[in-house]
Amino acid sequence: MLEGLLYPKTIAVIGASRTPGKVGYAILSNLISGGYQGRVVPVNPSGDEILGLRCHKDLKAVEGHLDLSIVVVPSQFVKQAVEESIHAGAKAVTVITAGFKEVGAKGAAAELEVADLCRGKGVRLLGPNCLGLINTENSMNASFAAQMPKPGIISVISQSGALCTAILDWSAGRGLGLAKLISIGNKADLCETDLLLALRDDEQTKVIACYLESITAGDEFIKVAESVSAVKPVVILKAGTTQAGGKAASSHTGSLAGADIAYGAAFRRAGVVRAENFEALFDYASALAMQPLPQGDRVAIITNAGGPGIMAADAVENLGMQVKPLEKSISTALKEKLPAAASVGNPIDVLGDADPERYAMAVSAALDDQTVDGVVVILTPQAMSRPAETARAIISQMRGNKPVLAAFMGGQDVMPARSEFVQAHLPDYPAPERAVASLKAMCDYAAWRRRPPRIVARFPVNRRRVERVISRQVRGGLREIGEVNAKEILRAYDFTVLPGDFARSPEEAVMVADRVGYPVAMKIVSPDIVHKSDLGGVKLNLRNPQEVTDAYELMMLRIARRMPTARLHGVYVEQMGKPGREIILGMHRDPQFGPMLMFGLGGIFVEVMKDVSFYLAPITKEEAMQMLMSTRSYALLKGARGQGPVDIEGIAGALQRISQLVTDFPQIVEMDINPFIVGEVGTQPIVADARMTLSGVEEHHE
């Protein structure tokens, strides 16, 4: 995949320049100094030779065997350069030039034109407004960043070119190599999903680290990221998550940033490892690239200093992992080898004067221990420490069965150890907390890899009935689906709705009440009223015909007075349900990632405590249970304060059926079941009220 972009045999640089300091010079010079072995053709109408290469006025010389064209001409000439590239047979085009979507509508139009041009001919376009790309496998530095990294196993996809330069500089400082580095710029054609797919199949790449400000196509992203994560870890730093950050993002790239909660849900689904900040991006990527995945979350800590051992133990616990004593046989055997003052608990304290052998013995013991899933080795440089030798001793113990991460603290004294570690593919961190956080990222990814197969249950439902209701709404020009119709839809998806019916007069209301049985509830039916109870449009516990008649007339009178413009179709009369826990179930379609299900316990839990959880549909039973369990109020559902447990599986089942409904009917863009009343196991949960919103309905008020 993307052979023409990543492994071109012939590259043209259109806009190559003779002037050092110019981008058109930098690209050419980097290609040459990086050691690229293919053919490089500088194109510039005025030049005849640049950096020892014969310069061409056009692409005639490479016609038919051009692979990659790199365009660095001013923005007004980009279209022509791309046209010529396509004509010459380019398989891929990289537009470095800026001045497109990011500068406004005119730029966006020009960008679209170039992208369409490429798409029409099956040519892939990287950029515009990007740094270019680097592939260490074929020594190709097709970017204007001067530093060429050593070959490595982490590949980088970045929506910020500037960040690429910082990454290159940082990785050079750490002596860490890279596989591919790709600056995706404005993503007019090639976006994160294309490159994730390409890197999934790239043997050189063990881990993909991404910096993203937006995601081009949410649905596609989830599918692709999931398929890539199944093969190798994808670590993403998503910036622009908060309001302030989001503002900066839209002024920067002109892209629409999705809500942070949706990104969280999408990453969780797709197995993406989320980095919370810049340092975490490479902290996690290094650990995942260099070490085997842990089988669980039990961490052994080895240290020559109590304090940092405590810091590590604190961090393990804060992140929800475990620090447990070693197996008895292991700790007894280790105890005999270490000095008396050493501690063979966990943390294992090999003491301040520990030599490399002592570290080796402790690491070996921890790797032998069946109850240890991962090891963090800490060293502070003390008088007797030999950091580099200790690093080598630790490395000599590695067996590839469990992850080992180091935190050699300090500066100059531990530098030699860092080099040993980098070479031996053992990740090393400046502070224990960063090692532990990286191990946690590995644990989470490993747990995702071990997850049971996702089986989305399909319930037998009556789709035709839903289709009929929706057509009726559409014909009527009604975007909002009120209680009556929403309940009909839900009934078709096997939700339990209490007996009830629509009534247009007090007499009809009494007839319905007589039929369903007293007591009854009565609710206004109006396409213009969403929050019925706020306007006095709900009456509960009506016990006889007289109360029903009174309630009807009062309701009509009051609402007509409070909201004279509202169309009042009548009322809905319904049997009163048994009391139970009030739950809110809902769905809204995230513009990026599609249907997002919501669960929360009703009332203050949603309104004051914001104790809700989200998940992207379609959802499995396990995921629905996860949604419930990830709220704090789950404890109440399980029974608390004298109340017994409610029918938790009933709630999970409801979420699964909503998931099926909104997947079957994408025109439903929003829905609330509020409240959904859930009683004990064995009782039927009830939809007490519901509403939905349709997309694509042209409203025509009569």
Added chain:
Amino acid sequence: MLEGLLYPKTIAVIGASRTPGKVGYAILSNLISGGYQGRVVPVNPSGDEILGLRCHKDLKAVEGHLDLSIVVVPSQFVKQAVEESIHAGAKAVTVITAGFKEVGAKGAAAELEVADLCRGKGVRLLGPNCLGLINTENSMNASFAAQMPKPGIISVISQSGALCTAILDWSAGRGLGLAKLISIGNKADLCETDLLLALRDDEQTKVIACYLESITAGDEFIKVAESVSAVKPVVILKAGTTQAGGKAASSHTGSLAGADIAYGAAFRRAGVVRAENFEALFDYASALAMQPLPQGDRVAIITNAGGPGIMAADAVENLGMQVKPLEKSISTALKEKLPAAASVGNPIDVLGDADPERYAMAVSAALDDQTVDGVVVILTPQAMSRPAETARAIISQMRGNKPVLAAFMGGQDVMPARSEFVQAHLPDYPAPERAVASLKAMCDYAAWRRRPPRIVARFPVNRRRVERVISRQVRGGLREIGEVNAKEILRAYDFTVLPGDFARSPEEAVMVADRVGYPVAMKIVSPDIVHKSDLGGVKLNLRNPQEVTDAYELMMLRIARRMPTARLHGVYVEQMGKPGREIILGMHRDPQFGPMLMFGLGGIFVEVMKDVSFYLAPITKEEAMQMLMSTRSYALLKGARGQGPVDIEGIAGALQRISQLVTDFPQIVEMDINPFIVGEVGTQPIVADARMTLSGVEEHHE
């Protein structure tokens, strides 16, 4: 203060060794190579010369003019060495030797003996089991860490010697200096409070950075830390906060780690800046040491790259600070000076090809802007970047009125800039998030410095009445103060308690009920029953004499059956109160920091949501309001879901009165007012139930 320890003129090293690699050699060698100008006297029975210094068999030569004695002999000889040091007139003793409290009870006893020895003679003792100390002001490296830091303005107090070596190595790597570095070891005498006080008055020290695993005396610590924080920032990394960490702490130092929540409350009170991890300790300390405090939390971000600008904006918002547009006049003027494509919003994007002048203009504009309280300057090394020159250009704009923090990202390319920054006292971070977090620490500390004077209100109360109740309990050998007596105490502190009385028989109960008026509540009175309602010991809403009689007899019957051993004194009959919000107010004495007040909304909010807040008594009105506002359920108190606001000031007043009560009566070690029933403003909040526990009562069951 601590002149003899920090500025000795004559130092003896008892246990000086001729053998490189031994601690007794390292100390001597470090004193010499560090450049200490005072007299150094090695003491060793066998030696005659070490490292060119004449070695003494005893301390006769320095008798009468010894200032500091450093003891490195094996633990069994430490006592004698300390005795001789005292005899020779030492003003301070540092015991490097380990093998005391940290190895068990015997060691602890030996340690106590040495400490008592010193205390008896007014000699201060550092250690045992420590690394020693370093003072760059007089070039004294009285430690066994080989690296001597440059003079600087941050002083370090560390409970972990090993961490000191990591700090020294790290600071050498960064080119950062230190003022004093003191390893406090087992804290047999000198502890964190002594050293905080000494460093408060130390002119060289601008910021104190501490690593602590335990705090020796909580009360004293708060007082001292508060007085120090009023003069200069104190940043503390407290390890051993979680269960796992705590376990490691106790096996390491044998010290009792206080609960994390208590440390949080103590640090908040004392204005201590809390570092969450090792890197944060120096990130925050550097910022506080080098830059002026911000006046508010409005942050300007300057960047040559969109991505990192977004990361910084995200971090600002996540930490609760603000990123707002610049003042119109400032941004207009800046716009004219920068290229058209630059953004003068916030973040200010000076573009990838920004030269040092552009950075200088942007920094100058941000510093001019009245709506900016602090500036974060980001640079990614791009082709046209000149990091070192840019650093100098930024430095040239500094005016000392607002904090400026840099985040120059990358490795090799930005190294020269880092050196410039360190020299110019401008803190520089490898990632934008760390710069922003450091600015946040400055903001919090500045807000604490600006806090209004703490005025703890004293309410007129009846202390005598409380004394009487407590004496009665003590005489009766009753630790637990039940409802009747607890209410009497609270009434004496001006809490409103409903009319009611104790009754020993159904007839008495009816008499009380007749007197206070129906309906009434009835609750069992037993010194053995704490949770009355769990055993059926509470009946509410009794409406007439018959119901009172029935309730009495049923209650006695049932409890006698359910808990035959309980002593049943009778019942408490009380007027039923009006309904209102149920609040829980409480206090427990933290073993380290004393009386900790608790507030929470009753029921599920405390039990399921754990939505409670804590504060150390004595408390001011503002702090009591803070306690309320820091819970999520505060929204409910202000009115929500159709309910009006409750008497919030009434709750704050109650917390203040509890604060006064538990300060006046330290023998009250625990108390709950549960529920405290609060209605609308203008109504009287009611103590519906209460209990307390006394300390120092010898229980004598009859």
